[in-house]
Amino acid sequence: MYRYDEFDSDFVLQRARQFRRQTERRLTGELSEEQFKPLRLMNGLYLQLHAYMLRINVPYGCLSSRQLRKLAHIARVYDKGYGHLTTRQNVQFNWIKLEDTPAILEQLASVEMHCIQSSGNCIRNTTSDPYAGAAAEEIHDPRLYCELIRQWSSLHPEFSFLPRKFKIAVTGSPRDRAAVKVHDIGLRLHRNPAGEAGFEVIVGGGLGRTPFIGKTVRDFLPVQQLLSYLEAILRVYNQLGRRDNKYKARIKVLVHEMGTEAFQKCVEEQWEQIREGGLTLPQEEIDRIGAYFAPPAYEDLSDSVPALETTRREEPAFDAWLQNNVVEHKQAGYAIVNVSVKAVGAAPGDISADQMEAVAELADRFSFGELRVTHSQNLVLCDVRKTDLEALWRRLAAIGLATPNVGLLTDSICCPGLDYCSLASARSIPVAQSISERFADPGRLRDIGELQLKMSGCINACGHHHVGHIGILGADKKGEELYQLTLGGSADENTAIGKIIGPGFDAEGIVDAIENVVETYLSLRQDGERFIDTYQRVGRDPFKENLYASDQGR
Amino acid sequence: MPLIKGGERVDDPWISLAEGAEIPPHGPLIVSLQQWRDQRAALLARADTLGIRLASDQPTSEIADDLSHFELVALEFPSFGDGRPYSHARILREILGFEGELRAVGDVLLEQLHFMHRAGFDAFVVSSETALEDWRIAESEIRVWYQPTADGRPTAMMLRRG
Amino acid sequence: MPWVVIANRLRDGIVVFLAPGGGWVEQIAGSRLAGNEREAEEMVALGQQAEADQEVVAPDLIAVEERAGVIVPTKRREAIRATGPSVRTDLGKQAED
Ligand code: SF4
Numbered sequence: 001m002y003r004y005d006e007f008d009s010d011f012v013l014q015r016a017r018q019f020r021r022q023t024e025r026r027l028t029g030e031l032s033e034e035q036f037k038p039l040r041l042m043n044g045l046y047l048q049l050h051a052y053m054l055r056i057n058v059p060y061g062c063l064s065s066r067q068l069r070k071l072a073h074i075a076r077v078y079d080k081g082y083g084h085l086t087t088r089q090n091v092q093f094n095w096i097k098l099e100d101t102p103a104i105l106e107q108l109a110s111v112e113m114h115c116i117q118s119s120g121n122c123i124r125n126t127t128s129d130p131y132a133g134a135a136a137e138e139i140h141d142p143r144l145y146c147e148l149i150r151q152w153s154s155l156h157p158e159f160s161f162l163p164r165k166f167k168i169a170v171t172g173s174p175r176d177r178a179a180v181k182v183h184d185i186g187l188r189l190h191r192n193p194a195g196e197a198g199f200e201v202i203v204g205g206g207l208g209r210t211p212f213i214g215k216t217v218r219d220f221l222p223v224q225q226l227l228s229y230l231e232a233i234l235r236v237y238n239q240l241g242r243r244d245n246k247y248k249a250r251i252k253v254l255v256h257e258m259g260t261e262a263f264q265k266c267v268e269e270q271w272e273q274i275r276e277g278g279l280t281l282p283q284e285e286i287d288r289i290g291a292y293f294a295p296p297a298y299e300d301l302s303d304s305v306p307a308l309e310t311t312r313r314e315e316p317a318f319d320a321w322l323q324n325n326v327v328e329h330k331q332a333g334y335a336i337v338n339v340s341v342k343a344v345g346a347a348p349g350d351i352s353a354d355q356m357e358a359v360a361e362l363a364d365r366f367s368f369g370e371l372r373v374t375h376s377q378n379l380v381l382c383d384v385r386k387t388d389l390e391a392l393w394r395r396l397a398a399i400g401l402a403t404p405n406v407g408l409l410t411d412s413i414c415c416p417g418l419d420y421c422s423l424a425s426a427r428s429i430p431v432a433q434s435i436s437e438r439f440a441d442p443g444r445l446r447d448i449g450e451l452q453l454k455m456s457g458c459i460n461a462c463g464h465h466h467v468g469h470i471g472i473l474g475a476d477k478k479g480e481e482l483y484q485l486t487l488g489g490s491a492d493e494n495t496a497i498g499k500i501i502g503p504g505f506d507a508e509g510i511v512d513a514i515e516n517v518v519e520t521y522l523s524l525r526q527d528g529e530r531f532i533d534t535y536q537r538v539g540r541d542p543f544k545e546n547l548y549a550s551d552q553g554r
Numbered sequence: 555m556p557l558i559k560g561g562e563r564v565d566d567p568w569i570s571l572a573e574g575a576e577i578p579p580h581g582p583l584i585v586s587l588q589q590w591r592d593q594r595a596a597l598l599a600r601a602d603t604l605g606i607r608l609a610s611d612q613p614t615s616e617i618a619d620d621l622s623h624f625e626l627v628a629l630e631f632p633s634f635g636d637g638r639p640y641s642h643a644r645i646l647r648e649i650l651g652f653e654g655e656l657r658a659v660g661d662v663l664l665e666q667l668h669f670m671h672r673a674g675f676d677a678f679v680v681s682s683e684t685a686l687e688d689w690r691i692a693e694s695e696i697r698v699w700y701q702p703t704a705d706g707r708p709t710a711m712m713l714r715r716g
Numbered sequence: 717m718p719w720v721v722i723a724n725r726l727r728d729g730i731v732v733f734l735a736p737g738g739g740w741v742e743q744i745a746g747s748r749l750a751g752n753e754r755e756a757e758e759m760v761a762l763g764q765q766a767e768a769d770q771e772v773v774a775p776d777l778i779a780v781e782e783r784a785g786v787i788v789p790t791k792r793r794e795a796i797r798a799t800g801p802s803v804r805t806d807l808g809k810q811a812e813d
Pocket of ligand 1: 415416417418421422423424425456457458459460461462463
């Protein structure tokens, strides 16, 4: 993974010290809350329901064991012993004190981490494929470009006061695990017929109040031009994006209102003026950053491990885990292991300091000391020898992180909701917990198969409910929590926005409703169909009829 | 209000033409885009230097062809969060090649000065009473830069490549 | 309907309530109740003053009711602030008494 050099280290430390000064000015009253708020937000510090919340960037989801140990330390010393993995591959702490924050930022700087631009109307942490570098079907490793974007966007002198926040996602696989079509900019690495690497550039996707699927504005952008092209897009957005209404300020609205072609033309015009400038990436620089992401020292191993087969016959739980949580690796004899942070009845993505430390230990022992955070709020050990799988599984099981449910119904994505978030309309975690308990039986879960449940506690859609196969949106109706159901969304290469199915449900009713939807699917599915396949074949009506046939839950 | 230029607090020789006021015969004068459009000939007939002030929703294309007439361009920041003038500044410096004084006016706070300077501004009307001190803090805190801009500071990438 | 003033303490963000005598307390049980609008206005002014003095952030007047002798905010959001996350009853104010 990337390692800071002296420039990067100085930079994050300077930034941490700057925040120390700003905090002091706030505490002495030289800065009012109104003046201070944008400053703390640009360092990831929110004021939530119970305390300050600090959002720490995990750059494109990549984390070292050393960094994870530091997060565990922060959880223990400055928080209440746990943290939360977010849907943008970051980590949040819920109980932070303002007066401690400068010290926390300095501690983070010591392990090459920061909170710069994890909030605010600026370019946020770039997200990417959690299997980058390891996925069997990968065309090109996206991480080096994520790192180049990270550096280019850090305290950008032109783009730190955009109309609204700005999120970029990069993938290098045909299988899209980074949801590039629902980002402000999505970048898909591929190769042209000459074998050169370049990006498909997708602009104007997004969720929230008005979901949009991004539009392709360029089929093939040579990698050397990445930053100049991004700068052209951002320059158009910064000048023309709406600033009169915060609900219309994202680039998706600009692209929609201008029309894709007009927008594209504007970007190309800007780009013509700067494409030969100082942002062109020299090949040596691409190679230099790329070298940080060179594959680890894989051993020459056989891909077939007979002992595995024996154990999986004897241990059904291990078999289930292998089936659901372990993914094919590009390197023979290795596997990608998903660490489920979705134990039955647990708050999705919440991880204790003890678990963080234990996983760091496992990463050191089994996966070259590195791990990833996924946008579905799990962790990944990317480079595990197949011969180590059993040992790893036993250790993960011992700390409650081997639930064999990755990609299944109980591996739900869920935002913090009204239990923590000051913008929330309704609670989301208790609903996720109830559903997780209702579908706790691993056999039943496996029979249901791949099913993405995504839940948000308000229309801001941090839980990506629009693109869940099943989506739940929490609302407030005259003081009562109300949950709206959407079906048929998808965040992969076949991105689709789910449709609202009908009137909402109360907190108990929604769990019954999910069960009803699942039963409808099971009764209709044909051989080998996943939920989303059946839904796409039969449409929403059969689901709707069954849901509202009786009065249940309403 | 204090004017910071070249790292010093300096006197401001420029005056702004008030709405509906007579054009003064002498002295460096800053006019709005509207005043420039309405009274172009009279303004050009003066012997003294001219500057123009743009609101944040007035793009640089409005003055691109007239730029040679101006020795100063003032860009207004109506609020902390309105970031359009940063783009306008970079376009003026890096694309249109404007070499005169680029002045930040309006809501100009310590925390933005560094961004402004990097974007191409070289003069700042700062409301704070400790304007010069603010300027020094803003310039001293962050000393690593990742983006090449017209201020010519070496980026981390340039320094790495030696 | 009675009201209390809720806020977050500036230094640490912890939820606090305006108390009789002008201080701030962490438990809603110790908060000052406004029984009429005049008193409510006075308390709002005290909250704003405390914000100006860098003591608290975002002071807000919220409606409460008494249930079995306990003061409870009428809105769920504020009730969760007054107790702690409903999914972590081991944390927050609910764990302290
Ligand atoms: S979706 Fe709403 S409730 Fe959930 S985290 Fe985002 S803003 Fe908060």
